[in-house]
Amino acid sequence: MPEAGRPTIGREEVAHLARLSRLALDDSELDRLAGQLDVILGAVAQISEVSAADVPPTSHAVPLENVTRPDVVMPSLTPAQALSGAPSEEDGRFRVPRILDEE
Amino acid sequence: MSDLTRLTAAETASAIASREVSAVEVAQAHLDRIAKVDGQVHAFLHVDAEGALAQARRVDDGELSGPLAGVPLALKDVLCQQDIPTTVGSKILEGWRPPYDATVTARLKAAGVVILGKTNMDEFAMGSSTEHSAYGPTHNPWDLTRIPGGSGGGSSAALASYQAPLAIGTDTGGSIRQPASVTGTVGVKPTYGGVSRYGLVAFSSSLDQAGPCARTVLDAALLHEVIAGYDPRDSTSINQPVPPVVAAARSGEVKGLRIGVVKELTGDGYEEGVQQRFDEAVAILQSLGAIVTEVSCPHFSYALTAYYLIAPSEASSNLARFDAVRYGLRVGDDGERSLEEVTALTRGQGFGAEVKRRIILGTYALSSGYYDAYYGQAQKVRTLITRDFQKAWESVDVLVAPTCPTVAFPLGAKLEDPLAMYKQDICSIPSNLYGGPAASFPAGLSEGLPVGLQVMAPTLREDLLYQVGAALERALPAAVPPLAWEN
Numbered sequence: 001m002p003e004a005g006r007p008t009i010g011r012e013e014v015a016h017l018a019r020l021s022r023l024a025l026d027d028s029e030l031d032r033l034a035g036q037l038d039v040i041l042g043a044v045a046q047i048s049e050v051s052a053a054d055v056p057p058t059s060h061a062v063p064l065e066n067v068t069r070p071d072v073v074m075p076s077l078t079p080a081q082a083l084s085g086a087p088s089e090e091d092g093r094f095r096v097p098r099i100l101d102e103e
Numbered sequence: 104m105s106d107l108t109r110l111t112a113a114e115t116a117s118a119i120a121s122r123e124v125s126a127v128e129v130a131q132a133h134l135d136r137i138a139k140v141d142g143q144v145h146a147f148l149h150v151d152a153e154g155a156l157a158q159a160r161r162v163d164d165g166e167l168s169g170p171l172a173g174v175p176l177a178l179k180d181v182l183c184q185q186d187i188p189t190t191v192g193s194k195i196l197e198g199w200r201p202p203y204d205a206t207v208t209a210r211l212k213a214a215g216v217v218i219l220g221k222t223n224m225d226e227f228a229m230g231s232s233t234e235h236s237a238y239g240p241t242h243n244p245w246d247l248t249r250i251p252g253g254s255g256g257g258s259s260a261a262l263a264s265y266q267a268p269l270a271i272g273t274d275t276g277g278s279i280r281q282p283a284s285v286t287g288t289v290g291v292k293p294t295y296g297g298v299s300r301y302g303l304v305a306f307s308s309s310l311d312q313a314g315p316c317a318r319t320v321l322d323a324a325l326l327h328e329v330i331a332g333y334d335p336r337d338s339t340s341i342n343q344p345v346p347p348v349v350a351a352a353r354s355g356e357v358k359g360l361r362i363g364v365v366k367e368l369t370g371d372g373y374e375e376g377v378q379q380r381f382d383e384a385v386a387i388l389q390s391l392g393a394i395v396t397e398v399s400c401p402h403f404s405y406a407l408t409a410y411y412l413i414a415p416s417e418a419s420s421n422l423a424r425f426d427a428v429r430y431g432l433r434v435g436d437d438g439e440r441s442l443e444e445v446t447a448l449t450r451g452q453g454f455g456a457e458v459k460r461r462i463i464l465g466t467y468a469l470s471s472g473y474y475d476a477y478y479g480q481a482q483k484v485r486t487l488i489t490r491d492f493q494k495a496w497e498s499v500d501v502l503v504a505p506t507c508p509t510v511a512f513p514l515g516a517k518l519e520d521p522l523a524m525y526k527q528d529i530c531s532i533p534s535n536l537y538g539g540p541a542a543s544f545p546a547g548l549s550e551g552l553p554v555g556l557q558v559m560a561p562t563l564r565e566d567l568l569y570q571v572g573a574a575l576e577r578a579l580p581a582a583v584p585p586l587a588w589e590n
Contacts, residue, residue, distance in 0.1 A: 061538020085430030
């Protein structure tokens, strides 16, 4: 976070974040988002005003403990059901686009 | 019976149980009503006439019974219903039919509730107006040129236009309560963990909570009892008895109840008419014997900023599952493009503007170098907001505030100004961050549009919400939408 003043976010950084988020955005979307995110970040940066150095963080409203159940077989989806929404399938599996570079 | 769509859920169930009317007649009356008015309201994304009538027949045949057997319901399109399209208001899930029921859906079916269809919502429940639905906005039955609230605007509009006496909403930052407020209906966000999230398409997992929506306090309580309770399929489900909400709704006793008015949830940005109706509602509760004091919750002022770091962060992680592999849309798979390129193209085309904004904001808040200053700091502020609630419970039983600073605004008014839209949730977000229950109850009209009173209670004290809501409902004239647009 920048040391002083309100944080800023530009078009280049939005493009980088879009790549990290696997979102293909066109130029006009990048321009729009950069402007809007800059305003939103300026507002949420107000969070730094709160003095909370010694305060523990809360990730969850319910105190979390490991929840387990006996290891017994329960009804679950059939392979056909699990594949029923897939955009593409083959031989009872999810078919995916190329995941390795071509030789 | 004259008009079956005007009955409360409790009246409907009783008429069906005593065989005054059949569940099929009730279902058909509501399907006819949907056919008549939903072209103008657009509350539903999908209507399942066949399934609704089949379920109603099971009730009439005595296969299913219970306090809400045969009563029609509108289900928010964020909850899975087996073999019925579930879109979450997004193009990325267009045409997807879940192979299973959410726990909420399964409980409704087992209770004999008749699910009419799936209701419109802001995409992935991100919004306060339903204008972020990929399938077009819903219109407020009080004034079709205005928003019905969001994200659950389809559910609230279905209630206010008598298309269903019951609905299910989900509330991450106010998506049950703000729509209830601006449509003059009742909406309850249960304690986090009180209603199972199994089969609820995730937005922000530490905040999301499904709950009941209705036109009356008792109807909401009856629905609450049907959907609430422990579910081993949700690891954050609370394994404790459901609070006695129906008994509380029937009692409506507030004598001696200590009510705290939140000092921070007023002032600039709160419409005069909203503030007046709120003050009058508090005065009514006082006249009924409640003890009213002002309570300061200093960190509530930071709830909105904490929320807009925590919720987008969780969303950016949760929505990574939409990868064009297991379900939903796939774009640009031409045999040449890599998985990464296809995923990015699919997400770029499948998600709408607000979802993209929040994914990028969340990715930013979680990224190396910013994590401590944004996401980490927001989690600390969450602790401070929880402490504000806990301190308040030392002196009062419930907190009250307006549900929303404004009445329903015109469609389009805040669409280009995300920050202005976010401020709709300024009063509702604290309870999501804390995890306790909160509700919106009708508190009269301002210039012909509904205003809501919000009640917030300690964890697993939903009964207190219903007590206050029932007291107010009895003291105020019912808010009946004029529906002047109807043919």
